[in-house]
Amino acid sequence: MTTALRRLRNYIDGEFRDAADGRTTEVVNPATGEAYATAPLSAAADVDAAMAAAEAAFPAWRDLIPAERQKVLLKIADRFEERAEELIAAESENCGKPVALVRSEEIPPMVDQIRFFAGAARMLEGRSAGEYMEGFTSIIRREPVGVCAQVAPWNYPMMMAVWKFAPALAAGNTVVIKPSDTTPASTVLIADIIGSVLDELGHSRGVFNVLCGDRETGRLMVEHKVPAMASITGSVRAGMQVAESASKDLKRVHLELGGKAPVVVFEDTDIAKAVEDISVAGYFNAGQDCTAATRVLVQESIHDEFVAALAKAASETKTGAVDDEDVLYGPLNNANQLKQVKGFIERLPAHAKIEAGGEQVGEKGYFFAPTVVSGLKQDDEIVQHEVFGPVITVQSFSDEKQAVEWANGVEYALASSVWTKDHARAMRMSKTLDFGCVWINTHIPLVAEMPHGGFKKSGYGKDLSAYGFDDYTRIKHVMTSLDG
Template sequence: MSDKKVIHNVINGEIQTASDGQMMDIVNPSTGEVFASAPNSSAVDVDLAFQAAGKAFETWRWSTPSERQRALLKLADVIEENADELIAIECENTGKPVSLTASEEIPPMLDQIRFFAGAARVLEGRSQGEYMRGHTSSIRREPVGPVAQVAPWNYPMMMSVWKFAPALAAGCTVVLKPSDTTPASSYWMVEKMQEIFPPGVCNLVCGDRDTGAALTAHPVPQLVSITGSTRAGVAVATSAAQDLKRAHLELGGKAPVVVFNDADIAAVVEGVTAAGYFNAGQDCTAATRMIVQEGIYDELLAAMTESVAATKTGYDPNDEDILFGPINNPNQLAHVSGLVSRAPEHARVLAGGKKKEGAGFFFEPTLIADLRQDDELIQTEIFGPVVTAQKFSTEDEALAYANGTEYGLASSVWTRNVDVAARMSARLDFGCVWINTHIPLVAEMPHGGFKHSGYGKDLSMYGLEDYTRIKHVMHYHGFEG
């Protein structure tokens, strides 16, 4: 293609190609056609990036909070001023609906960058004091060092923000690797950052899994942060452990939606349709498992079936009724299709259930009822536009179903009974519990999971603290009072 776009690495403030010239095709999942190429970087490129990040850290770590704040605020302004350009890049790279990307991703991204810009100036610690006579102790909170970061393909630009914003606010330097299928928006942002931040403070290295492995194994980074699958997280944690690096892992999810008999059925249908199928269900917090009390099970499923059947997928930039676009890549489409095709005989497919005809990697919005706890569709992360339903009788049974997977990222409870909501929120083994809603996030509150959903927090002051280390300073002065 003569008009094929070219994506580059960004190292030490400069646009660079892969050292060995290797390139990857980047596909628009709405059409299945190649629209760009990007470097498939080697360990040599990774080393160059970390040399730059290490050198930049020597000065960036001493930047003042106000200096870091101004840089991040300037970045937010640049993104806001050029939002239409970035949206077009993201939608070509992911196939997402333009209107939803503009309304649901750009505003929170800007808010998150601006939150961390402010958070850089309000880090707190224990007060200085005499804990031993004649000695004054104080606490220093310092940037952990250069960091390696791996962003996923489901929200390429937003997850890049979740990575670099707290790290830069804390005084760390960054080597960011976007997904091999969605590097375009990350490249755009990091290129813009070179006009704002000193060279080497934020570097971008594109590539495949081997590039990511070189990133996590490199001796310079002091922390490795990844948003991705549990399998990828285990690989990163294993690699990081060889050098005693810190690991920050935001991994898979299998979010239960526990619906009691007294719930507002219309609100549940509206909430689960949005939270289950938005972004083609490619969200680790997606409302994937409806666990419904027996008294409203049939009524709720009938209403959900009608709602799902009316949900539109496709790619038309002018159609604002489309809720979600394609699955990101052929491998993920095959994964989703395989899980649905292997649905057990006792399951009922109430809506969808197959790939949409035509070009691209589209899968119909799908609803499957009457699943059992040990079914593959309940235990395996689908990461596609598929919602399942189970029936429960008692609160304890609902809790056992909800907690009965290896994941522990997000969950929701739907009830008018505040006592039930309080008990469930305390007993659900998930990093987030929503009550009578599902999926809203705010910059001030932490996002992160338990069990095989990983550890570490994104967003909030907890996310900023993850990129810092604690030092005790004790000064002997001799005065004992």
């Protein structure tokens, strides 16, 4: 007997709706490779409806005093905690993620991030007012930009939704957000949570809307005449397409794209500690993280010892079922991603050596073994391009100059780390590494108060922090004559 698939729906103006034309797409649990739900495949009519709802809700939401928007966001954070087990279950099914890790590593920071932006709602500051021309006073108004079209990725669909809606709503914008077509379940649940809070506190539920769909849905959202801003977390290709589409009517664009983080390990490093931390930062979430520690550069004097230790750590790292509390990560998100990761391994040059892993794991689902590849050169495909899987590459460098050259020698510039006991060297490296974040003797911690975002083909704009909040505002100069 065939099990009936769960039916996910769009959330528009406070109502759960099917796509106007009735089209759907199947949603697959990557831990099993089997469909568990259907979701709307939204088209132009659905985008029109969601944008109209957000546009109608914007004036009242914009005009609320910040304390009222803060109250809404704090209530949303409370509701996330109250319904945490539902969110965990949805995200685990969405992504095949281990339940214990979603509970410990995703729910607490998401709640904290919403509360941070609740506080930011009351910090809409401008620079000082004053007289800069005799007889006139100038003031600065910081205002919301308007309706925001947001596209979230499949690697952290729930958390990335928070990174987008929380600053946007805090600043007084309204939102239409699209989750990835492979991971819509948790975002639909978030719509239910936010809608109930808006309803309880007497605000229009059109403030927050969710559209399920594919790349075409996202394109229609970005090209729509209503949004003043388009925000996407995704691939470089997708970011370029969004920037091009948004340029046609000069929408503001916020892009958080790919990464290829260098992890520079000098000979004075505590190898055991570095390997322990780097392996976790490289394999967590199956390496499906733009900041993952997957491109290691090791000083040649400790290269062999480091590689042996890293290969041993990989062999002891476990992937597997969502209810196994001993696993570090679950499956790759979808069949295409599994194919991509396999392709990188299959195309390795003859001089490369697989030190650990390198193969699919299990008979069902999209699991891939923790992998270490050594013997690589700077221009190798796997060094230059984002694998987005549980694969750590290792290169050997001779000195600090070469380490910087190779670290910066990719098209991405999101995150990096330096491992050394030499404070002066750490400071020099933090200056010369061309990345939006430089960690020293650690890799991957994030806090709500500090910005996340990169340079070059990693995009522009910041998530988290006051800088991320500022991205969802605009500046207006008001000048008045003192003559009355």
